[in-house]
Amino acid sequence: MLALILDHDHRKVDGSLSCFSPPPHGTIAERLDVYVAGFPARVQDALEESYPAVAHLIGHSEFHKLVRRYIGSLSQFPSNLNDIGAFLPAFLAFDRANDSFPFLHDLARMEWALVCAFHAPAPSPFDTSHLAAVSEGQWTDAILEFQPAVAVLRSNWPIHTLWAARELPREELDIAVQDQGECVLIRRAGSELHCDKVDANEAVVMEALIAGTPLGRLGELLDRPEARSDEVTRWFARWIQQGLIGNVRLQNSSH
């Protein structure tokens, strides 16, 4: 029965008939179709909920076909349907949908990051006395720990603009995608999700800091670091004000 549902191939129904009693009305095939048709429908609903922009931009029919290909690619299915979309960004990196929609992989990465941020633990209050505890000479070894719901993504595609377009009727979509790279910062304030475009340099820096790069190595990432230091200071102040920072610790220290 499971093979029938996963293969969703009605031509295989005949082989499943023998273990079931004939129904009082209709046919076994029709009854089994409740399960056969239900499985991809439920997966599609779950994926539409996690990836509304992807689903909207490629259209219902193409999304339906994409879902079928995605199901066929999975060797395991998570026990929680809400997690079924976790592998879609990786799948889209190589799926033929990219031929017509080359931005899909990055857009999906962004949408899954939004899902993760939505479900992340509530931010812990940042104790600013931790800043005072770091002496001037120790700042090069300081590592910023960001709140669990914070994510930054860089893309060569206009992912924020594409994501915003999920609210527009498809016939009104007219987005230039080539050479229109965008970077986004995802964060949560209380239970409210925020997704904003950010400057590419800020995105590079945040990405490195989220990965655990000490502050002292930021110079390697920036053009003309001496000109950028005021900018980094402004970013840092905004990150504190927006509640993005959870902790500051020194390299090789857990505190």
Added chain:
Amino acid sequence: MPTFPFVGFGAGLRTEHYQDVLDGASGSDWFEAISENYTDTSGRPLQVLERVRRNYPVALHGVGLSIGGTDPLDKRYLGNLRRLVDRIEPFVVTDHLCWTGVEDRCVYDLLPLPYTEESLAHVVERVQIVQDTLSRRIALENPSTYVEYRHSTIPEAEFLASVAEKADCAILLDVNNIHVSAFNLRFDANIYLDRIPPDRVAQIHLAGFNDRGTYLFDTHDAPVSKEVWKLYERALSLFGPVSTLIEWDANIPTFARLCEEVAHARRIAEEAHDTPIPIATDSARNAVHDAGAHPRP
């Protein structure tokens, strides 16, 4: 003899209605949350559930236990469920008499079991493990069924009753599913009700279905049908007052419309027992909380 708290008439907690519920819109005595929507999140859904729980009794209703499955019980799933149970303190934890997949391939459906002595022993053993893990009784729901296995030897009602007695668990009696399955498999729904031990029924579900001509399809996307209301009346005459839930999971109506269905269930119960059953007050809700969730001896 187990006893189960009567908490009145409830509705499924849906994201579409979060704000209505948080704003204090009345009409439901309690809410049922789908466990899997809250076990793997620390975000807004869990925060909302905790806020709802401050004011209402909550039931946790799972779809992923696969109590009849042949894979070992999922320890991670059970661990997450236990943590959620400890956090929310529901008045009941429920799931379905079914299997959902095998060898890490879940199909997110409630697949039918063959009803044999072997599967009975299998389910009983697994229910006992789950109850030990959760430190409480669970209730199992009768599924809506579209096919029957040739080698089943036990009618579903007797199977469910035997599981409840042997595993010392409870029954979540879905009256809509009885009606749907009775049509689909041509058995008598009233005889089904007669076979259910009254002292094991912890909760009743009511929902709408879709008539496909040759079968009824349990869609939970419509009002409760008059045939199911009638079967519910009969159930109440057999079981007495039982906490009752309206399930409406698709084509979700406004909260006000949903509460009209809840009110209809309340009116039927009041007529059945010839006594008014007002919407639960804060003190009644707190009493349920204080009574705990029918822990096992």
